[in-house]
Amino acid sequence: MQYVLIIHEVEDYHAWKQVFDKAATIRKQAGERSYQVLKYEHNPNKIVHFSAWTSIEAAKTFFESPQLVQIRAEAGVKSPDFIYLEQLDSGTL
Incomplete structure (x- = not known):
């Protein structure tokens, strides 16, 4: 499985969450x-x-698309950091 970790500041969480959910x-x-x-x-x-x-x-492809750049702007996202990760191992303790 591959993962993406995105860290970003938003102007308003609730406004961002509405756009995220849509x-x-x-x-x-x-x-x-x-x-x-x-x-x-x-x-x-x-x-x-x-x-x-x-x-x-x-x-x-998705996160770098012009559509997502526009959605992030509408959602009030400030300077997102994208970290792309590949799973090496997992477990439950």
Whole structure:
């Protein structure tokens, strides 16, 4: 499984979340399989989006598309950092 870790600050979490939720269908069609949304402990507008994807290529194509650049602007996203990850191991303790 491949993963994407995105860290970004948003102007307003609730406004961002509405845009994020509306984009669920296009994210799924692009290859996103699951996600988690987390926030920094002392900053509710510093968001971490961790998601599983069908491939790194699909994720890069999606996140670098002009459509997503526009969606991020509408959602009030400030300077996102994208980290593309490939799973080496997992377990449950």
